[in-house]
Amino acid sequence: MATISKKSQLMPASAIRKLVPFADEAKSRGTKVFHLNVGAPDIKSPTVALDAVKENTLDHISYSNSAGLIELRKGMVEKYYRGIGIDIELPDIITTVGGSEAVNMALAITCDEGDEIIVMEPFYTNYNTFCFMNGITLKAVHTDIRSGFQVPPVEAFEQLVTPRTKAILLSNPGNPTGTLYSKESMLALGEVARKHDLFLISDEVYREFCYADEPHFSAMHIPGLEQNVILLDSVSKRYNLCGCRIGCLISRNPEVMKAAMKYAQARLCPPIYGQLAAIAALDTPPEYFDAVKQEYIARRDLALRRLNAMEGVYSPVPQGAFYTVAEIPVDDAEAFAKWMLTDFRMDGCTTMVTPAKSFYKTPGCGVNHIRLAYVLDLPLLDKAMDVLEAGLQAYPGRTL
Amino acid sequence: MATISKKSQLMPASAIRKLVPFADEAKSRGTKVFHLNVGAPDIKSPTVALDAVKENTLDHISYSNSAGLIELRKGMVEKYYRGIGIDIELPDIITTVGGSEAVNMALAITCDEGDEIIVMEPFYTNYNTFCFMNGITLKAVHTDIRSGFQVPPVEAFEQLVTPRTKAILLSNPGNPTGTLYSKESMLALGEVARKHDLFLISDEVYREFCYADEPHFSAMHIPGLEQNVILLDSVSKRYNLCGCRIGCLISRNPEVMKAAMKYAQARLCPPIYGQLAAIAALDTPPEYFDAVKQEYIARRDLALRRLNAMEGVYSPVPQGAFYTVAEIPVDDAEAFAKWMLTDFRMDGCTTMVTPAKSFYKTPGCGVNHIRLAYVLDLPLLDKAMDVLEAGLQAYPGRTL
Numbered sequence: 001m002a003t004i005s006k007k008s009q010l011m012p013a014s015a016i017r018k019l020v021p022f023a024d025e026a027k028s029r030g031t032k033v034f035h036l037n038v039g040a041p042d043i044k045s046p047t048v049a050l051d052a053v054k055e056n057t058l059d060h061i062s063y064s065n066s067a068g069l070i071e072l073r074k075g076m077v078e079k080y081y082r083g084i085g086i087d088i089e090l091p092d093i094i095t096t097v098g099g100s101e102a103v104n105m106a107l108a109i110t111c112d113e114g115d116e117i118i119v120m121e122p123f124y125t126n127y128n129t130f131c132f133m134n135g136i137t138l139k140a141v142h143t144d145i146r147s148g149f150q151v152p153p154v155e156a157f158e159q160l161v162t163p164r165t166k167a168i169l170l171s172n173p174g175n176p177t178g179t180l181y182s183k184e185s186m187l188a189l190g191e192v193a194r195k196h197d198l199f200l201i202s203d204e205v206y207r208e209f210c211y212a213d214e215p216h217f218s219a220m221h222i223p224g225l226e227q228n229v230i231l232l233d234s235v236s237k238r239y240n241l242c243g244c245r246i247g248c249l250i251s252r253n254p255e256v257m258k259a260a261m262k263y264a265q266a267r268l269c270p271p272i273y274g275q276l277a278a279i280a281a282l283d284t285p286p287e288y289f290d291a292v293k294q295e296y297i298a299r300r301d302l303a304l305r306r307l308n309a310m311e312g313v314y315s316p317v318p319q320g321a322f323y324t325v326a327e328i329p330v331d332d333a334e335a336f337a338k339w340m341l342t343d344f345r346m347d348g349c350t351t352m353v354t355p356a357k358s359f360y361k362t363p364g365c366g367v368n369h370i371r372l373a374y375v376l377d378l379p380l381l382d383k384a385m386d387v388l389e390a391g392l393q394a395y396p397g398r399t400l
Numbered sequence: 401m402a403t404i405s406k407k408s409q410l411m412p413a414s415a416i417r418k419l420v421p422f423a424d425e426a427k428s429r430g431t432k433v434f435h436l437n438v439g440a441p442d443i444k445s446p447t448v449a450l451d452a453v454k455e456n457t458l459d460h461i462s463y464s465n466s467a468g469l470i471e472l473r474k475g476m477v478e479k480y481y482r483g484i485g486i487d488i489e490l491p492d493i494i495t496t497v498g499g500s501e502a503v504n505m506a507l508a509i510t511c512d513e514g515d516e517i518i519v520m521e522p523f524y525t526n527y528n529t530f531c532f533m534n535g536i537t538l539k540a541v542h543t544d545i546r547s548g549f550q551v552p553p554v555e556a557f558e559q560l561v562t563p564r565t566k567a568i569l570l571s572n573p574g575n576p577t578g579t580l581y582s583k584e585s586m587l588a589l590g591e592v593a594r595k596h597d598l599f600l601i602s603d604e605v606y607r608e609f610c611y612a613d614e615p616h617f618s619a620m621h622i623p624g625l626e627q628n629v630i631l632l633d634s635v636s637k638r639y640n641l642c643g644c645r646i647g648c649l650i651s652r653n654p655e656v657m658k659a660a661m662k663y664a665q666a667r668l669c670p671p672i673y674g675q676l677a678a679i680a681a682l683d684t685p686p687e688y689f690d691a692v693k694q695e696y697i698a699r700r701d702l703a704l705r706r707l708n709a710m711e712g713v714y715s716p717v718p719q720g721a722f723y724t725v726a727e728i729p730v731d732d733a734e735a736f737a738k739w740m741l742t743d744f745r746m747d748g749c750t751t752m753v754t755p756a757k758s759f760y761k762t763p764g765c766g767v768n769h770i771r772l773a774y775v776l777d778l779p780l781l782d783k784a785m786d787v788l789e790a791g792l793q794a795y796p797g798r799t800l
Binding site: 006011012017053055060108112113126135167198227253255259265 | 401402403404405406407408409411412413414417440442443444445449450453454455456458459460461462463464497498500501504508509510511512513515529530566567593597599627628641642643645653659661662663665666667668669670671672673674
């Protein structure tokens with residue numbers, strides 16, 4: 001009998017989606033599940049984007065250029081990136097199938113099998129998955145919950161650098177932590193990249209979700225690092241268009257873009273309808289972002305106030321994205337998250353959270369950490385926190 | 401300075417798109433270019449599919465299940481596959497980002513780095529690209545233009561089998577040849593797969609484009625080979641929805657589907673709007689396919705009559721898809737194809753064809769072969785053939 005590849009057997013399954021069957025079972029028993037476990041916002045997409053698709057007059061949905069429609073690339077360069085002070089030209093950008101493809105492409109562009117990437121833990125778990133798929137070793141610099149998951153001194157990075165290290169990969173603001181990196185931190189990481197000839201791969205899909213006073217400082221803003229920086233971006237979170245599967249990869253390094261084009265041509269083109277939505281989304285009025293931002297700030301404030309008022313719970317206040325990582329008083333956050341679905345309910349409801357262990361590379365880290373996405377409106381979020389608090393009190397593996 | 405991976409440097413660029421800059425230059429000089437070089441049909445997508453997207457009422461484009469919307473998978477199983485005698489259940493199918501992702505996934509599922517795949521040459525060049533990306537060695541069984549590119553005796557396959565051989569990959573009907581494989585040929589290949597514990601990966605995206613009297617015989621129809629067959633499919637060609645980027649991977653082997661789901665989760669989900677179009681396309685009336693088929697038969701007949709009437713040109717009459725491979729009287733088909741764009745025009749027009757060398761693995765094969773896609777309407781196709789014929793007469797590297 002034909003057997004599948006070892007790679008496929010060993011490939012990690014999505015830790016975030018692992019508990020979904022238990023949530024489905026809970027729902028089938030009539031339990032209402034508050035989903036704080038996935039970064040799937042409940043906010044409407046911009047009307048201009050939705051209308052552009054509804055009003056399209058295409059009578060034949062053919063391939064676009066592998067790099068994406070020229071209107072989209074030109075629009076992103078001139079309307080979006082120029083507006084946030086990132087000056088790039090048309091050859092510096094390629095449209096991808098979501099931010100996910102951009103991550104995978106950046107890894108393939110920079111690393112051969114056996115090469116190494118440095119990331120800060122906790123990190124987006126699919127970084128690990130894509131590294132695994134490409135045969136890349138992911139090495140983690142630990143960041144501490146008590147320090148708000150901020151960037152550690154550069155020595156922590158430098159001591160991980162080997163001749164096989166090819167890049168530093170980060171997300172800013174961060175998933176799962178919501179941490180926003182300062183200009184100083186980004187410049188320091190830029191120096192590490194420059195000194196050791198590394199690529200700096202910056203995943204900035206949450207850029208529009210910054211709640212600090214200072215503006216977001218992009219890796220593209222680091223002076224003199226043009227040949228090292230690869231920017232990964234997406235319309236998914238910015239415009240609540242996750243299902244369009246439109247992202248992009250940006251670099252001023254022509255070798256990087258030449259390679260990106262080869263990978264892009266192999267999969268022919270990004271989805272057309274999503275590109276139409278993304279083109280129109282460039283004209284989203286500023287009020288849309290203002291309203292979204294105010295809403296997320298209110299949600300963050302509520303979630304963090306509630307969390308930190310729970311006995312034995314600690315979470316730093318995130319300055320970006322719509323996630324936070326919290327330490328909770330349990331023996332094993334994965335067992336707790338599962339128990340919430342299988343054994344607990346309050347007023348017919350339960351709350352689903354993501355155990356954070358899989359966001360860490362260092363064994364033993366994050367065992368009592370969870371990630372929460374504040375993607376529910378305020379009344380639902382408040383109720384979800386009531387349920388979480390009660391669950392923590394009732395959980396048999398409580399450590400307090 | 402940071403340097404890109406060796407893999408990315410060595411990655412083959414798309415041979416099909418390599419000549420595009422020369423076509424662009426020709427157009428900028430005012431030359432009309434007849435594109436017989438890409439499989440991008442000029443035929444309208446089904447109205448039901450276009451309308452479903454225009455009339456959608458989604459106000460938030462969020463992620464779908466990683467396997468695709470349940471309505472799409474259920475619809476494909478019950479409406480499409482059941483209709484063509486392929487009985488599968490919901491867990492046997494996963495929606496992919498076009499047929500391209502299905503190819504890439506099937507290779508990753510079946511092969512580790514260093515493993516081997518057997519294909520028949522000439523083959524779709526991206527098979528080679530995806531093998532390269534996955535570190536897989538592609539081994540080619542030669543098929544002969546004078547035998548209509550039909551499947552050679554099984555010995556030709558068996559002598560290539562090594563302990564590292566994991567699968568036979570084929571497309572039926574074939575790109576670039578348009579060859580349709582008989583039931584007997586498919587059963588014979590099935591026996592090779594069974595005997596050597598290989599997967600049989602069958603790319604059937606051109607299934608609806610069969611011009612022979614007997615019905616298409618799918619790899620899924622081979623009795624007793626359930627655990628070995630992986631079917632790759634797409635809505636791109638069937639419904640002229642290439643830009644939707646919706647395909648699927650089908651297998652009755654649960655280990656294959658479990659692995660497919662892990663790869664699917666890593667990239668989150670297939671595009672939503674494309675899925676809406678694909679769901680509606682399942683209700684495309686039969687008249688649509690009848691009309692498309694009649695049109696392609698007329699085009700094929702014209703193209704083949706014209707080609708085989710040209711001095712020194714030979715092409716077998718294809719029974720499927722909308723391609724044909726022709727032998728032409730030139731020293732180097734790539735130089736000829738480029739020359740047609742840079743140096744030749746007739747009545748202000750030129751014809752663009754694809755040199756077929758890159759469809760072959762065996763060195764020296766296909767040097768005087770071209771692939772033609774008959775994707776223009778009859779008057780344009782006839783004119784394109786006039787131009788091609790005149791070009792062949794005028795070409796300095798003509799061998800007659």
